[in-house]
Amino acid sequence: MSDMLRWDHDKADQVREMMTDWVKTWNLPSLAVGMARNGDILFEEAVGWADRERRLPATPQTTYALASLTKPMTAVGVMRLVQQRRIDLEKPINDYLGGSKLTARVGHAEQATVSRVLDHTAGLPIHYQYFFADETPATPPPRDLTIARYGNIIMIPGERYRYSNIGYGILDRVIERVGRLPYDAFMRQEVFLPCEMESAGIGVLPGTESLAAAQYGDDARPFPPYAFDHPGGSSARASLRDLLNFARSLMAARSGASDANGVLTAESVDRMWTVRPTQSIRLRYALGWGVSEKPHGQRAVFHNGEMAGASTSLTLYPDAGLAIVVLCNAWSSHVYEICHLLAERLFPDHASRDKSQEAEKHMRKPHDAYEAWSELAGHWVGHVSTPELDQGLELWIRESGAMEARMEGSLKAVVEDSAFTPPWLTGKFMGRLWSEDAARRPYDLELDLRLRGKVLMGGLTTAPIPGRPMGAAPDRRPANGLTFWTELRKTQD
Secondary structure (H helix, E strand, O other): OOOOOOOOHHHHHHHHHHHHHHHHHOOOOEEEEEEEEOOEEEEEEEEEEEEOOOOEEOOOOOEEEOHHHHHHHHHHHHHHHHHOOOOOOOOEHHHHOOOOOOEEOOOOHHHOEHHHHHOOOOOOOOOEOEEEOOOOOOOOOOHHHHHHHHOEEOOOOOOOOOOOHHHHHHHHHHHHHHHOOOHHHHHHHHHHOOOOOOOOEEOOOOOOHHHEOOOEOOOOOEOOOEEEOOHHHHOEEEOHHHHHHHHHHHHHHHHOOOOOOOOOOHHHHHHHOOOOOOOOOOOOEOOOOEEEOOHHHOOEEEEEEEEOOEEEEEEEEHHHOEEEEEEEOEOOOHHHHHHHHHHHHHOHHHOOOOHHHHHHHHHOOOHHHOOOHHHHOEEEEEEEEOOOOEEEEEEEEOOOOOEEEEEOOOOOEEOEEEEEEOOEEEEEEOOOOOOOOHHHOOOEEEEEEEEEOOEEEEEEEEEOOOOOHHHOOOOOOOOOEOEEEEEEEEOOO
């Protein structure tokens, strides 16, 4: 650790001062920051309000909604069952589901293995669906119904990384079926308590209501309580200390430390943090964790989270035994900047940005760099399959790349941000779907189709409307992202 900045009271005071400035400058309700090395707490502080209305200040004991930071915890739960030989990572995930299984719209369901669901390469689509306590329905449907409605494989498993919350909703159902406990009870018994995450739970843990941070929108008003139909991807809550203990448990297991709690073996942790060889360099997502090989001169494993009223970040530097946690009870991109800034202070000799992120910027090309639009030019006709019925869809594509679209029953609309990066066609337009779930929140429609031979196929997703914070509807509530199988063929005229 010779290249690590020595931590002292002066540095701690500087971070506290910066946290206060950040909360004021960015109008955040609260901000919590924790750092630990080799299990020893270096810094643990919270600034601002956990709940303005109840006049509750944020403290290191405040439990925050973690959003997608739930996913690495679910991955640990799955690995517990793998370690017990009750789940095989390379078997189809359908082997562990009941009557509702994944439906392969393309490829074969057998290719959608447990490991591919964990690393988002199973061909599952974008999916997020909020259920607010003061709306109808106020609670999510049974998980099997969600799987039946939205568990569609719309890309050949293994051909593409696509971040998918529904995959982790399916994994929490697998945990329930194989672990023979409700998902929240299994996680509490098999992950949270052994890792000394005393106040962590799926949702607000009974008895910790006074510790729970409210979740605020851009207008500084709290959102009402809400749930998801994919709790394994989004629904955990925890405090700074809970997350630092979680990080310590995994790093101790990986290093074979004598005080490791036995939740996972070193082999299990290494498998969880190993990126599939076929993944592209810029994706680097392992089993529930992002992996960055040498930011700040150190290998990092991490996960971020964002949703209505929550932004979170956990980064582990296993070789240095270091963990950094940043939590906020509002959506703010600054959370990730803060995590990076803290790492720069701890690794002063390696204060440049992650080279893989810089490389990714240079790898991106504008769609007008491609001269393949002539292959698509023409009139395309097909349908979108919602759980209720098939609805007609037409596309008009010009050689210039200009596109128009029309959903059956809607007016023709210009497709904005159209791009053809062979073989993927993307764009966003206005239209309406005949779907009860989609109708619950305002949305635009986003195409993500692959040209396979002479057929365009893939997903049509309800998407945030530009210009609204986090895609918020007029009542400030976030949009739902629901994906439906779509298939089109070019007409002869």
